[in-house]
Amino acid sequence: MTIPGFDDWQIIHTPGHTDGDIAAFHIPSKRVYIADLIVKVKGKFIAPYPLFYPRCYRRSLQAIESLQPESVILAHEGEINFSDIDFQHLIDSAPSKPVTHWRSVKYKAKKVFSSIS
Template sequence: MLSALGSILMKIHQIEGYIQTIYLVEYQDKLMLLDGCCRADHDIVLSFITQTLNRAIGDLKVILVTHMHPDHAGGAHKLAKTTGAKIAACNAPGHWYRGLDGMLMHWTDMLLALYVAGRKGKKKQNLFYPRKLRADHFLADGMTIPGFDDWQVMHIPGHTDRDIAAYHIPSERVYVADLMVKVKGKLIPPFPLFYPRRYRNSLLAIKLLQPKSVILAHDGELDFADIDFDSLIESAPTTPMTHWRSVKYKFKKALNIH
């Protein structure tokens, strides 16, 4: 599935990715990816640029990485190497997948991505990518994206400590990546959720922004008026929902430990 959203000056193309929607922003003289995709999406992106848009791969100037999960950062390095595009990310300190725990979590996240792909009926693909991001631009909250001054970055941590959103100022549309996901027609918090308090604040920040629409990594573009932010904030978890807590809970449940 592919579609284009936008005006003559700027279009946001929606491309079906391995397990997420790819958003490619097109201008007359440049292109930008709103996330780093999966490693498996590399050829899909290049094919769309060269065959569908009839553009040169060098027109891709910026790859935004909203956070480090496989479907948001997995293709960033490979695409940057192929196209010469610069990688832009949050200015959070250190690496997300640092240390031994980080290494284990990195592999767990790739396995979870493969599980999701299987649920979607997709064939297994190589999703391996570096756990340490080599970004060219580290963006503070409120900064504009280099070369794309009509896009402003917002820090929206919670899912991880370095999630960012991209707000297109002229059209008042905001890409929030995994800030929320739709399950059985209902919007809920993402999994994992490492920082519940920060997550609530991030939801509040988007609510107060009052954009015309909100673009999700897995569920397309929604009208702002159709999202019940108050309900999301009220029902959001108060304790972290992480890989290890989930395993521990299931283990205790299996042993009937209270």
């Protein structure tokens, strides 16, 4: 879908991190802004936290990869060459279950209570 009045921009629904995430692809320059779809931590590209919709997240990564952009613009990292990101590794290593604050708290509480017993 393009933005009315900005026909050189395409909007892509990229849920995963949240259900309302979007990416903006500038068609002439082949640059895509993906917000927090991917984050860089300790020099590595990883899935964001929290990640509410793992299956949607994988599909969103595949959608961005299929664009074959020249570069990818991350919210907290800036512009990265597309070839510097291993999308297949991100897809393969993406969590299979939601990774959320609530699940983290539940997991830690279970661990504490099981060590007391």
